[in-house]
Amino acid sequence: MPSSSATPARRNQSGRPRRRRPQAKAQPVKRSLFDEVGVTAVDPAPFADLGLPNRLVRALHDSGMQEAFPIQAATIPDALTGRDVLGRGQTGSGKTLAFGLPLLALQTGNARPMRPRGLVLVPTRELATQVTDSLKPLAKALGLYVREVVGGTSFNRQVDTLRRGVDVLVATPGRLADHVRQGTCDLSEVERTALDEADQMADMGFLPQVRELLDMVPADGQRLLFSATLDGDVDKLVERYMTDPVVHSLAPPSASVDSMEHHQLLVSATDKQDVLARIAAREGRTIMFVRTKHHADRLAKKLRAVGVEAGALHGGKAQNARTRILDEFKSASTSTLVATNVAARGIHIDDVSLVVHVEPPADPKDYLHRAGRTARAGSSGTVVTLVTDDQKQAFRAMANQAGVKAITTEVRPQDAELARVTGAREPSGTPLAAPQRQQQTPAKSRGEHRPQRAPRGTEPSRRGGSNPNRNRRGASAARTGAPQRPRRSNSPR
Secondary structure, three states, rough: OOOOOOOOOEEEEOEEOOOOOOOOOOOOOOHHHHHHOOOOOOOOOEHHHOOOOHHHHHHHOOOOOEEEHHHHHHHHHHHHHOOOOEEOOOOOOOOHHHHHHHHHOOOOOOEOOOOEEEEEOOOHHHHHHHHHHHHHHHHHHHHOOOEEEEOOOOOOHHHHHHHHOOOOOEHHHHHHHHHHHOOOOOOOOOOOEEOOOOOHHHHHHOOHHHHHHOOOOOOOEEEEEEOOOOHHHHHHHHHHHOOOOEEEOOOHHHHHHHHEEEEEOOOOOOOOOHHHHHHHOOEEEEEEEEEOHHHHHOOOOOHHHHOEEEEEOOOOHHHHHHHHHHHHHOOOOOOOEEEHHHHHHOOOOOEEEEEEEEEOOOOHHHHHHHHOOOOOOOOOOEEEEOOOOHHHHHHHHHHHHHOOEEEEEEOOOOOOOHHHHHHOOOOOOOOOOOOOOOOOOOOOOOOOOOOOOOOOOOOOOOOOOOHHHHHHHHHHHHHHOOOOOOOOOOOOO
């Protein structure tokens, strides 16, 4: 007799025992190429020993660069042989020159109008500008032209630039796709393509455009791809567009946390704004990360109200405003930058000594990329996260996934420990004037064809359509001196 504790077999409607479905076997986790090669151990090396042209080495020397960083020493020799290269290095490790120098060194002859020979795809306008600024003086030594095409700037000016011929084109995917569709850029003669921050392009939803662009580039061209991770779609890019790539993995994403001090500062909601104001008033460059563009604008306004030179950077600002704010931060005329994630990988500025997460980021990748704005190129830095009581558990889970061990300290605005960790001090309290907006150049002088605002009286009425006769009558009366019929007033009589 079976034990009373045995579970009876489940039966279907006919009374027969149900058949158990075979359990699917757990699929083994696919190892990425970065995991397979492990960490590449490469020491810094003189640029002169990497096989670069002498003119390029002299240009580097004139710019104060004689020794290549490890990521450059590892990847440049392989790239100069024409091999596809897949690289990973922590932020600030020198990836721009790792792909930029081979693109310049292997260029033969000048590009024809609207047909670049080298292409660099990046996720943000800021990163495009910084890549272009890094490569321009080096390209000049070789008689080559490096230019950028990004959104937020004059399309027609970019057309004029492309028509003059661009040897290495640095572009964001969306704007380059616009040029290709308009017939103002042809990718059929691109010999070498570099993708920088490929994982961020995936996170931002750019990969469909990236695939569309890579399908237009000759299949036998060289590919140089740099990414912190090979998650999902990035791995598909590697499989589809790279041929037997040489892989160099100098550091996993979590390795960058080792050169930083990480702090979890427990604050009350009522003290939080005062704590932020005191941190922002410290000496040195500080970047504060927030989640939304509205929060960035509000926080920057509050900081300026207590005497802190602060500027807000986010995707909702016009490109000329974003450029001005970054220039002010680089020149130290603005000491605190309040930014959204648009700047997490687009800002490459040395001497940022403190990064503040105003709210704990939900994604460990966001934490690492934001934190990477400090401790660049071998220097040290501090990363603090302000955590309220209801955020403790979420921060702990995120920090564990990011491989971060943060020192936890409960702080009040005037605590000595807050000053020791961040350099916080009392702000002046004298309100600062809002930054002056740069006057927009008229659309005609920029070569843009923007629709002109209709003259008063010709806008579409609520009933639909426009009424050009109203202005015509008024203009005729003005010419002849005839009295005009008074307009009907909507105000109560």
